[in-house]
Amino acid sequence: MPLKGDERLVQETVLLGKDGNLTLPKSVLSKLGLSDSNNVKLIINGEYIEILPNIHSLSKVYIEPTTKCNLRCTTCIRNTWSETMGEMKIEVFNSLIEQLKKFKNLQTIMFGGFGEPTYHSEILYMIKKAKSIGVRVEMTTNGTLLSEKFIKGLFESQLDTLWVSFDGTDSEKFDEVRKGANFVSIMDRLQILKKISNLYDHEIELGIAFVAMKSNVKELGNLHKLIRKVEAKKVSISNVLPYDKEMQKEILYESVVSDDILFPSHMKTDIRIPRFDYNNTTKDSLHLLYRCNGNINPMGNRNNNYERSCKFIKERCTFIRWDGKVAPCMGLLHSYLTYSHDYERNIEAYTLGHISEAKLIDIWNSEEYSMFRDSVDKFNFSPCQTCGGCDNLKSNKEDCFGSRAPVCGACLWAHGVIQCP
Numbered sequence: 001m002p003l004k005g006d007e008r009l010v011q012e013t014v015l016l017g018k019d020g021n022l023t024l025p026k027s028v029l030s031k032l033g034l035s036d037s038n039n040v041k042l043i044i045n046g047e048y049i050e051i052l053p054n055i056h057s058l059s060k061v062y063i064e065p066t067t068k069c070n071l072r073c074t075t076c077i078r079n080t081w082s083e084t085m086g087e088m089k090i091e092v093f094n095s096l097i098e099q100l101k102k103f104k105n106l107q108t109i110m111f112g113g114f115g116e117p118t119y120h121s122e123i124l125y126m127i128k129k130a131k132s133i134g135v136r137v138e139m140t141t142n143g144t145l146l147s148e149k150f151i152k153g154l155f156e157s158q159l160d161t162l163w164v165s166f167d168g169t170d171s172e173k174f175d176e177v178r179k180g181a182n183f184v185s186i187m188d189r190l191q192i193l194k195k196i197s198n199l200y201d202h203e204i205e206l207g208i209a210f211v212a213m214k215s216n217v218k219e220l221g222n223l224h225k226l227i228r229k230v231e232a233k234k235v236s237i238s239n240v241l242p243y244d245k246e247m248q249k250e251i252l253y254e255s256v257v258s259d260d261i262l263f264p265s266h267m268k269t270d271i272r273i274p275r276f277d278y279n280n281t282t283k284d285s286l287h288l289l290y291r292c293n294g295n296i297n298p299m300g301n302r303n304n305n306y307e308r309s310c311k312f313i314k315e316r317c318t319f320i321r322w323d324g325k326v327a328p329c330m331g332l333l334h335s336y337l338t339y340s341h342d343y344e345r346n347i348e349a350y351t352l353g354h355i356s357e358a359k360l361i362d363i364w365n366s367e368e369y370s371m372f373r374d375s376v377d378k379f380n381f382s383p384c385q386t387c388g389g390c391d392n393l394k395s396n397k398e399d400c401f402g403s404r405a406p407v408c409g410a411c412l413w414a415h416g417v418i419q420c421p
Contacts (some may be wrong), residue, residue, distance in 0.1 A: 033057025033316060041413060055373050058364055059316035060105045060369040063096070063130075064088070064113025064333070065120035071142055075167070077114060079336050080243045087120050088322045089362070092356060097129050099360040111139040112163075112420065113322070113333055118145040128157040136160045140411060140421055144181050145187040155200040158355065161420040163207040163236070164190065169222040192231045206235035209421050210329045213250035224233055225242055236421045241338055241412060248339040253417045272297045308383075309375045310414050320363065326363050327353040328372060329414050332396075332406055332421050340410065346395045350406045381409030 015023040018329035024034075033054035034040060041052040054058070066087035069078065100106055109130045111117040118141050120126070130137045138161040148354050154162065164186070168174030174183035190206070197203065208227065212220065220237070227235065242248040245321040276282050290296055310330035311317075319327040327333045332350040339345060352372070353363035363369060384407070386391055392399050392407075399407040 002108050003331045017220065020138075026362070031107070032104050048379060053314070053316060055313055055316055055377055056365075056370060057105045057316055058318060059105060060108040060110065060318075061100060061106065062110045062112055062317060062319040062330070063093075063126070064115065064320065064322045065093075065111055065117045065123055065126060066079075067113065067115040067334075068119050069116040069142070070119055070144060071116070071181055071361075072180065073142075073167075074177050075213070075240050075247065077243050077334075077336050081334075083334055083336075085115075085117075086322050088324070090122055090125070093122075093126055094129070095326075096355055096360065097133060100135075101133055102359075103364075104363045106133075106135055108136045108138065110421070111255045113319070113330075115322070116142055116145075118142075118150070124150070124153040124157050125152070125161050131158045138163065138207075138421070140165065142178065142181060143186040143189055146186075146193065146194055151189070151193050151196050152199075154204060155196065155202055158202055159204055161205040161207055161234070163209045163234075164230075165209045165211075166226060167211050167219075168216055169219045173216050173219055177211075185239060187229065191293065194231060201409060205233045206230055207236065207421055208232045210235065210237045211240050212237055213240040215250060215253060217252060218383045234421075236419060238368075238419045239412070241416045241418050242340075243336065243338055245339055245342075245344075248342070253415075256417070269293065270297060272293045274298075308381075308409075308414050310379065310381050310411070311419065312413070313373055313376045319362075320355065320360075321351070326353050326355060326360065328369070328376075331408075331411050331418075340393060343393045345393060345410070348396060348406065375404070375410055378412065379408070381407050384410035 012028060012065050014025065017023065024032075029055075030037065032051060034057070035054075038054050041049040043052060067083070067085045068087060072078070100109075111123065111126065111130075117123050117139050123139075125415055127137055127139065137159055139159060140163040143164045165178070166174065166186075168183065169178040171183040172185075175181065184269050193204070193206070208223075208230070210223065211219070223235065226232070226303075239253055240247060240250050242251060264390070271289075273289070275298065276286060278286065310320075310329065317329070319329065321327060322332060329352060331347070335349045337344055338347060352366065352369045355363070380401065381403050382392070382401040384390060384399055390400065393410060396406045396408075396410070398405060399409050401409075403409070410415055413420075
């Protein structure tokens with residue numbers, strides 16, 4: 001049953017047999033991607049015991065409807081990108097949906113990627129088709145194409161979560177970053193969404209996606225006001241990924257990645273703190289407490305105990321590009337340039353097949369893809385992002401541990417610096 005105050009938390013009672021075995025409900029097994037034939041991995045950390053999901057059971061699919069976009073954001077890959085733009089053909093999409101029916105533990109389909117999903121003329125059809133197989137459906141958007149008619153289409157298509165990009169909390173900063181968009185117009189469109197929601201039994205959960213950098217980090221201080229105005233239920237804050245040298249000056253993570261490698265969480269003192277008022281009396285002391293200590297655990301809840309790992313592997317994701325190619329994560333979805341330690345870093349895409357040439361379930365279960373998931377889950381890569389001292393940082397082809405390409409040691413998603421909804 002839902003716990004009071006948070007419908008996302010579910011309390012389950014499980015049976016403990018005389019032999020000491022736990023019998024988990026089918027819903028929990030499905031959530032974890034487990035079956036009778038799986039070895040179950042546990043993390044035992046003090047009084048906490050965590051059951052890890054089966055990374056070889058697909059749970060979430062990111063679908064990239066298009067790489068086209070109607071904006072020219074200062075943070076965007078298009079400022080340096082040379083790949084051909086395109087959009088997913090509807091016959092490729094229809095085939096994909098049929099293939100996804102083979103995955104019995106699939107939970108979520110997310111429409112996103114390197115383009116603006118609403119720029120695809122068939123996106124409402126895609127959402128409705130995705131919902132027809134009984135999964136949760138989410139979408140990211142810049143919000144500029146949310147007309148009243150389109151918003152009604154989102155409700156009729158049964159979209160579950162709409163993530164809207166905001167890199168500012170007022171017109172001045174928002175319009176400066178998101179070239180071609182208008183803050184006031186986006187806010188008006190979200191007010192229309194709230195008004196239209198009263199006409200439908202279905203609810204669309206609203207999320208805010210915010211990319212933080214030096215020039216807009218102060219905007220986070222007003223984020224609570226934006227949350228209240230648009231009635232957002234979720235917020236995802238990411239750092240900026242610099243696609244050019246100028247954007248490298250905007251990063252907010254010069255030291256945090258190095259600190260994680262030099263002082264991993266198991267080498268840091270475990271500090272448990274109670275709840276405090278956050279005000280002028282406490283803010284400076286709490287800031288220093290968090291800044292100078294890596295393992296701060298409010299009321300025993302783990303916080304900032306960061307170790308390098310891949311969210312996309314842990315959350316059992318795969319990505320389908322607009323052209324039908326299959327990639328394991330956002331970072332390897334396309335080829336592009338990024339910048340680190342004043343190096344120009346050439347990221348080469350890594351794909352494992354094409355859904356028009358092989359079934360997705362066969363691609364997912366292939367030896368190559370399974371070995372890749374196991375390798376990244378262990379994450380025995382050289383910490384290139386910390387070292388930054390050799391030419392290996394210039395690409396994702398190799399590292400000094402002799403890892404097989406693509407190497408993930410410098411991946412900013414794996415360092416918890418960049419994140420996607």
